[in-house]
Amino acid sequence: MPKVSDDHLAARRSQILDGARGCFAEYGYDGATVRRLEETTGLSRGAIFHHFRDKDALFLALAKEDAERMADVAANQGLVQVMRDMLADPAQFNWLGTRLEIARRLRTDPEFRANWEERSEELNAATLARLERRKAQGALRDDVPTDVLLGYLELVLDGLIARIASGHTSENLAAVLDLVEASVRRRADQ
């Protein structure tokens, strides 16, 4: 019965990813040792690395999960909504600090970087598609190229991730996101 087996594999995979997410959030990338991954997933190293080749693969799979979830929201409601969702429940995104810890590796390890960029491609594409659609509807400002608007929103997202990861979510960030959203919109009097 392959169906049951597939379900089992998917459940196991998801159990590993959930545990790893908590482990990265608590201990950071380097601190997420094999022993700690065993504790937080409740599985043996053999089981974990049967599903994921190594810690990098585990990390990239989590990044992919995030990117897919964000891409869904970005495609329908835009990247600012993705940020609002993060702001509404920052604790859920504590693991994102791990993304920051790996910044130096992104800079210095081309293969890791290529894998990482592949993961974020989906989110970029979803955001870009929505921007193009909104622009065609006349909802976006037309004095700034779409790739600059995309770069702008991605830069703010990176800032928000850094802020959430360090626990610095000041009270006025919701108003800041309103300003960000207004900055890409067509002005009412145009």
Added chain:
Amino acid sequence: MPKVSDDHLAARRSQILDGARGCFAEYGYDGATVRRLEETTGLSRGAIFHHFRDKDALFLALAKEDAERMADVAANQGLVQVMRDMLADPAQFNWLGTRLEIARRLRTDPEFRANWEERSEELNAATLARLERRKAQGALRDDVPTDVLLGYLELVLDGLIARIASGHTSENLAAVLDLVEASVRRRADQ
């Protein structure tokens, strides 16, 4: 001759800070071991820790140097100019990745966090003072509270630091910063 002695101390301190900056940039926070700090500063651990109590103290002193330099620019030319300067010479800011690596500690270690916030206070104050001045001159938009404009610029700065630290400085970031600057300005037709 206390003057000579003071000069000597200042030169030694500066030698340590320069070496430590390079060490953090290359190896990251955890990777900047005492042995590596000795190599990059060219000084013994005794000499290094005579000037700085521990690695945290060294790190916070570097953050203070940055904050002071940025505060000078921010006070006169604004925070966007600080960002343009970073973008013009990103390699000089590679060490900022270390700021990202410590995000988890900022979230979980209240004392470290308090020390860190004290360091960034000067930059915030300089930026806020300039925003207030520009607002009084009628150069800034007046439909958004100044603290929101400040929070906005700081969020973008955090994003830029993350981008530079990971080597992701895309070509259109200069145009993105133009958009950021325009977003806080009073519109020409107001």
